[in-house]
Amino acid sequence: MIRVGVLGAKGRVGVEVCKAVHAADDMELVAAIDAGDPIDALSAAEVVVDFTHPDVVMDNLKWCVEHGVHPVVGTTGFDGSRLDTVRGWLADNPGVNALIAPNFGIAAVLMMHFAQQAARFFESVEIIELHHPNKADAPSGTARRTAELVAESRRKAGLAPMPDATTSELPGARGADVDGVRVHGIRLAGLIAHQEVLLGGDGETLTLRHDTMNRSSFTPGVLLGVRRVRDLPGLTVGLEHLLDL
Numbered sequence: 001m002i003r004v005g006v007l008g009a010k011g012r013v014g015v016e017v018c019k020a021v022h023a024a025d026d027m028e029l030v031a032a033i034d035a036g037d038p039i040d041a042l043s044a045a046e047v048v049v050d051f052t053h054p055d056v057v058m059d060n061l062k063w064c065v066e067h068g069v070h071p072v073v074g075t076t077g078f079d080g081s082r083l084d085t086v087r088g089w090l091a092d093n094p095g096v097n098a099l100i101a102p103n104f105g106i107a108a109v110l111m112m113h114f115a116q117q118a119a120r121f122f123e124s125v126e127i128i129e130l131h132h133p134n135k136a137d138a139p140s141g142t143a144r145r146t147a148e149l150v151a152e153s154r155r156k157a158g159l160a161p162m163p164d165a166t167t168s169e170l171p172g173a174r175g176a177d178v179d180g181v182r183v184h185g186i187r188l189a190g191l192i193a194h195q196e197v198l199l200g201g202d203g204e205t206l207t208l209r210h211d212t213m214n215r216s217s218f219t220p221g222v223l224l225g226v227r228r229v230r231d232l233p234g235l236t237v238g239l240e241h242l243l244d245l
């Protein structure tokens with residue numbers, strides 16, 4: 001049995017993760033804590049799942065790594081500098097591994113993968129991410145990572161910067177620039193999490209769209225991460241590394 005702790009257990013995703021861990025035959029939910037609870041309750045866990053908030057996730061991660069607990073992190077807000085900090089903590093604590101994934105939905109990971117594959121064939125790529133209005137961070141972790149993957153493909157293919165004749169702009173009208181890729185964020189009541197990747201070339205376009213219909217959709221990916229993290233050395237970023245794509 002894998003002894004699992006959950007941070008953010010009362011949150012929208014945390015509740016679903018607790019249910020899924022509880023229902024898994026090979027896991028035991030040994031701690032389910034939320035804001036204000038003592039973090040030491042996680043000492044009994046081998047693996048801790050974090051779905052909390054970008055402002056607190058680094059402190060949680062540091063605690064886990066320093067206490068020999070493998071973190072599986074869904075919380076967003078990670079940039080290159082945060083990831084480097086985590087790599088440093090892991091280097092100081094050999095034997096502890098971490099998995100950080102901006103999206104644990106299998107279809108979302110496939111959408112990101114397909115965008116990465118398609119990017120080298122198109123002059124233009126832009127991303128629209130659409131989320132519920134209670135979301136703290138923008139752009140979404142998924143959109144940020146998709147833009148990085150697209151940019152990497154374009155660089156490898158030696159593509160020129162995307163065509164864009166804009167010279168006069170109301171700030172924000174062209175979205176955020178993530179590694180040279182424009183990302184546009186929508187926050188709308190009624191939504192959960194959605195993304196479109198628009199790719200355009202001479203006389204044709206391709207649109208990849210992903211829709212999250214409920215938050216239990218994240219749990220198969222989270223459970224896969226919990227089962228595998230102990231065998232993934234150091235830091236793994238993205239669930240795609242566990243899917244044999």
Ligand SMILES: NC(=O)c1ccc[n+]([C@@H]2O[C@H](COP(=O)([O-])OP(=O)(O)OC[C@H]3O[C@@H](n4cnc5c(N)ncnc54)[C@H](O)[C@@H]3O)[C@@H](O)[C@H]2O)c1
Nearest residue numbers: 008010011012013034035051052056074075076102103104
């Ligand atoms: N990777 C993915 O697949 C994925 C999917 C959905 C959401 N997310 C991300 O997960 C995070 C949480 O999303 P949500 O919609 O569940 O948010 P939420 O606000 O519903 O839940 C967060 C929970 O964390 C708790 N919390 C805050 N600080 C804490 C602390 N220090 N210790 C323990 N608990 C603490 C809050 O009280 C709350 O219950 C966000 O960053 C979101 O972007 C990632």
Ligand SMILES: O=C(O)C1=N[C@H](C(=O)O)CCC1
Nearest residue numbers: 076102103135140141142193
């Ligand atoms: O609801 C959220 O918040 C989500 N956050 C992740 C992101 O920022 O990409 C994944 C989708 C849902």
